[in-house]
Amino acid sequence: MFAALGLLVAGVVVLETVRHRAERIQAQLRPVEVQSRVFGALPRQAWQWQPRPLEEKAVREALGRRGRTALVALPGARGAGKSQLAAGYARWCLDQGYDLVAWINAESGPVSELAALAAHLGLPGVAEMAPEQAAAAVCRWLERDGRARRLLVFDNVDDPDVLHGYVPSAGSTKVLITTNRREFMTMAGIAVVEVGMFSPAEAREFLARATGLDPAGDGARLGEQLGWLPLGLAQAAAFIARTGISYAEYARLLQRQDLNETLRQQAGADHPGVLKATQLSLTGLAETDHSGDAARLLRVLSLLSPDGVSRDLLVQAEPQLGLHSGVWPAVSTLVTASLVTLGGVAQAAAYGEDRRVVAVHRLTALVVRHEARKPPGDDQKAALDTAAGLLDALTERFPGDQVALRRDELDELAAHLDAVLGHTDEPSPLLLAQANWIAGLLEQAGDLTRALPLFEQTLANRERLLGAEHPDTLTSRNNLAGAYKSAGRLNEAIALYEQTLADRERLLGDEHPSTLTSRNNLAYAYRSAGRLDEAIALYEQTLAVCERVLGAEHRNTLTSRNNLAGAYKSAGRLNEAIALYEQTLADRERVLGAEHPDTLTSQIDLASAYVSAGRLNEALALHEQSLAVCERVLGDEHPSTLTSRNNLASAYESAGRLNEALALFEQTLADRERLLGDEHPSTLTSRNNLAGAYESAGRLVEAIALYVQTLADRERLLGDEHPSTLTSRNNLAYAYRSAGRLDEAIALHQQTLADRERLLGTEHPDTLTSRNNLADAYKSAGRLNEAIALHQQTLPGRPSQKAH
Template identity: 35%
Template sequence: MRKEPPALAKVVPQIEASGKGSVVIDGHNYGLVMTGDGARAVELPAEALRPPAQVDAPPGLDDLPLHRGPFVGRTSELQRLDAALAAPGGVLVQAVHGLGGVGKSTLAAHWAATRSHGCVPIRWINADSPTGVHEGLVALATSLQPALAEALTQGALAEYALQWLATHTGWLLILDNVNDPGDIAPLLARAPGGRFLITSRLATTWHDVTTVVRLDVLDQAEAVDLLTRRAATTAPGRNMDGAAELCAELGYLPLAVEQAGAYLAQNLLTTPRAYLDLIGRDPAMMYDQGAVGIDPERTIARIWRATLNRITADQPLAADLLRTLAWYAPDHIPAELLGDITEPVVNAAVGLLTAYSMITADPATGTLSMHRLVQAVARTPDPDDAHRQPQDIDAAQHHAIVGLSLPDSTHSNRAAWFRLAPHVAAYCRNAPAATDSPWVARALNNMGVFLDTEGFNTEAVRYLERAFDFHQRPGKSRSNPEAHAVRGNLAIAYGNAGFPRVSLPLAWQSLQDNINALGEEHPRSLTALNNVAGALYRDGRLADATSLYERSLQLHTATLGADHPHTLTARNNMAIAYQRLGRVRDAVTLLEENLRTRKRVLGEDHPQTLLARVNLADAYKVGGRLGDALRCFAENADSCRKFLGAAHPTTLASDEGIAAVYQAHGETGRAIALLEETLLARRRLHGDCDPRTLECRNQLAQAYQAAGDLPRAIGYFEENVTLKTDAFGEDAPTTLLARNNLAHALLGKAGHACQAVRVFEDNLARRERVLGPTHPDTLVSLRNLAFAAREAGDQEGALKYLRLELHRREQTLGANHTDTVVSRENLAFFLAEIGRVGQAIPLLQANLALRLRHDGPDHPDTIAAYETLQAAAEYAEDEE
């Protein structure tokens, strides 16, 4: 039986899948096929497929950062941003630049959130790097179309955001903390229809920006307000003692003030003053530490560390320069202190620091400025900070003091000395004395001598004391010539500052040291001899002082020559001693010669020439030549204003001399007006307790007294007594002088004679104990006590004191001295007043003979003596 063949299969095409995860579909498929690890499917709504130009910004797209603290100040900056936004035109780019921590981001966020700018949406982009800009654009795209986050790559999302910005208007982008303009350049170029607000530490790269706002620190009131409001969030009404001082220490930098306020809010028992003390004890920790809840990367130390990381990556020298600048005053730092500023590497480093707002350069003055808190952080060692390693800070401190190498000539480089003075002062504040080196001692000595010469004696003492202390350290050679020089300079400064008793032993020791080491005729020994004479003079020992001054002038002339500046100083000093001894004619002769020589040798405008003219004018005044005195003082005042400035001590001394002549002429109103101005200038220049300020106040009080305004005079005298007691002690000679003048004013006030007697008696006892019975000031006390006793009705007491004064003056000054003559006249007048004319006439006859011999027949004092004697003789005849 034949078999049938099998049925043939239906022939169809054969499809095979190949590879891992592949699939084969046989027939129609209407579903989603997914394959591969992590495969996902995204279902987009139809609107997500619209091009960016057709997408409107939904509500609630703003993403400004939350600022928890209070916002203070910045009115003018906000108004500038408002004005720029209101101006018509196309794309608007505004830039706010400034130091890290100055509040740029806070200002931008506050302006965007509170002003009526009408921008929608407002987007915040952290633009400190290309990555930050990219992430900000991606966030904008996904906020516009959330579904695209699953469908597009990061690059495609950023492109989507750029297209949206390019096709829409009215939006505002805040590009925060831009470190490189190149990071945002493509964004600015492609999106011309909106508004940009840029914040950056970069100060010099915003040439094409519509509005540039340089943000500075807060003012004092704003900073205190910010600190108080921030600290009071947890304890309203808390103790804010020291708030102003703390804000000043922080340089009114908003971030630093906020950091401090947050710390105070967290530590309720800590006052601002206590926080200030914490900074002094552990600055590294306080600058780096924030309160709980504060971003640790937002403390002032870490913000500037990040900036320096960027700067030093390009220019390592920049950190060295910043650490060096940290030792100077914050403002007006001469660029040459950093070395040769034209050196390419130095120039590049300074430029980079300026670009990042770490310093500010002023091309008009050739100076740099640096925020005081940046300085404080930069000179505070921190082993955890690569830019603040202890050895690097020590090296910077040394470079800073070497940079303060002072010019040699105090006159020809006078302006340079004054430019450096605040930076020497800042170095002294910032550097502990324990770190002083020979470089430091040398700089302090030189600056001390300069300031003492210029009349800033109190400041000079501070520098010279520190230099002296350095040379007195254990192990230091006492025979070092520099140590001898410092001791002598300190002695001079003490004397000029009103401390003759402190000055004298130093001056004697300096003289002995120099003679032993160098010989009597060496210039340093001659200077030391002159200094001893000056200390004796200020201590009232006029005879001893004059003897040494004469010896000093003789040696100076023989050794250095008659025209040497040191010889001229010796001649000036001797003349002033002669004047004090009553030898006014001799003094005038020497001072006239000195002025002529100084003009010829030093020039008309030299400070010593101008000072010589003041001394001559004063001698004219004392000698009764008021016209010559006024002319001389007035000419000098004009020259001083021209060459030294209106506020220079010699200028003010000239004005005080003019006022004294006015008062001698009876023009008390003019004298008072001029002295009021001069006192204000003295207080600004020297402070209230400087001897020159105190003397100016005393002169003003005497002018009011002469004008009959005793209440005002007494007020000034009392103020002087208080200031001198606080500054020098109640038994200091200058304090006793102030008490004497106060008592004299009380004597003129009705009903206060007995009170004046008590003050004079107390003052006399103190002066006899402190100064000795024959000191000139003690003799003045005797005379004043006599007049007070007379006013109080105690005739015998007055007579006793007048006779004792005359006896002591004849013993110490001699019968011919001007002060002795005046004492003799006073005794004679009082004897005549109480009816003892017969006893008065011999005294008046002796005085007339002395006046004729000393002053000549035509001198006003001689004429007055003759008339007084004649009147007394006629009175005696009438009595008989």
């Protein structure tokens, strides 16, 4: 009977999983109401736009008639006007009443912006997807409905492979690709409209309209000198129109420009005339920009991300730019000189409010940096210092508790930092401080993939430039250790923490605050690795020093006492833990007040210890009290409030009050998904906890679905060996066992036990839990000899469990 019941449950689980997946895919393919017909930063029409009727006609013909998909590439040299040609077609599509025009900046790959497009369209289920899944969902949606009129532009594609899997191949969507890569010329299924230089006739027409001068003769010779490249002609025309000189005079000035051969090689272009035209435009700025504002701003912009800087960030950092007349007069001067471009209005939901983007063409930026580095090089140094100050102002204003809500701003800051670091061999201490800060924000956002390399780079730079014993270097080593710990790389974390502690003890002394911080951090890493005796010894040592040096009521002393209580709790010394927690809570209430964040932490920690000791009524009272204070003082959406709500839900679950637990877990998960994003570690924790509550309530189908999703996300985001990944694997195995899927349960328990023994050691509490869980699974499967052997090995025994 039990075997039959197990098979029935397993069958139901499979059917429900398939049904949910099918419903999700169908929902993604249903029509959605497009809130805005434009997505992305559509470039504005260039100054004195020159129509290119042959290319424009070829694009329209290649994209074909309404009702069928089409894929067209626009290859051409940098500065040839590919993006302007694509933007012109996009505007034509809007005039023709297209349902959607989406502009994707694809230089670094299309995934992130396609995922933002999915959110903009409101595709069902996108909030639960990884960026790659959301990008694929958009492509599936674009392949539906042959009557819709849609244009998708991938701008500035630098690697054809990044588009694989993200280009609609059916339906009626038109796709345009701008690129400087020639590979697109021979790829199957792609129509090619090559964007070359202006024809002599187009160049003469452009020069005549832009300058008001007859281009015959000298104008034609100037076009030849500039290789007929639109970017060079635009800069020349802007200079001539501003100064009133003739084509011949401009050509003579151009010849006097000194073009270093190294600059030509770096530019990767066979148009020295264009580079010289940029040099001449820079020289000419002084005649119309007596304050020097435009030139100073241009040098800073040339150091920032080539994708451009958003208007919002420029306005925020305006005081740090040191401009006499403000940002926008300087930007206007640069636009008039064709040295920068203004992007269109970004209307993607992920970007928040609309924003304008100021960008410097890559060739232009190269010349600007080359000129600024000329001896004595003061201009380059000043620009780097200003860029560091700009980043300093922006990071100082960035609210750390809103990092998940402002990911687009954080991503832009990280892109600017990466660009600036790439333009200097000796980053200043201020710039390294910004790198350390931005890495910390990325870690806080759960983006360890980007945070870890930045922490590592910052530490290497500080060791090289400041020395291995500089305080900032020690801080970097400590921060990198913390990031390794967050990533589950405990051995590397402990090695760095040990090195930092030894250095601080030697350089600063045993009682310096930074030394005490290092000792506390190392103790916490030992505790995470299951080395509880070492952790407790360090915590006890730290507490003794704090009490002697700082006093029994100092905030750091109270924190140290709370940490020691946590180590006692992990070691199963509950009476000692509870006594310390109660003492710390009483002291914090008296010294800091009942509503101080540290006091709330003490309440939560004591309540958790009460739960472990089976004192559930006391635990619930404390959790309910702390949640009420958090909601009143911090607000319903503060991260600490969400944590408090999660903890109360866990206590309700432990007390068997499952309906109340489920309601709170569901509310917390929804809030974290909305406020922190689907991939934040706290969101994954909430999803895991809700799955556990579903399991406790006997709702195994829902529990298993959430456990499977959480495990997949943690494996992808944190790696196979992260402690949280191992917890998810253990929990899914436990749920499989409850559902009678014993083979799957045993396989996962075996894998988890092997990983925990290898990573944490044979005596770590989590390892003991895994050994006991596997023994119970063997017992359920009738493999009694194996079960008994494992239980004897685990003595004095631990209860099998799933983990929150």
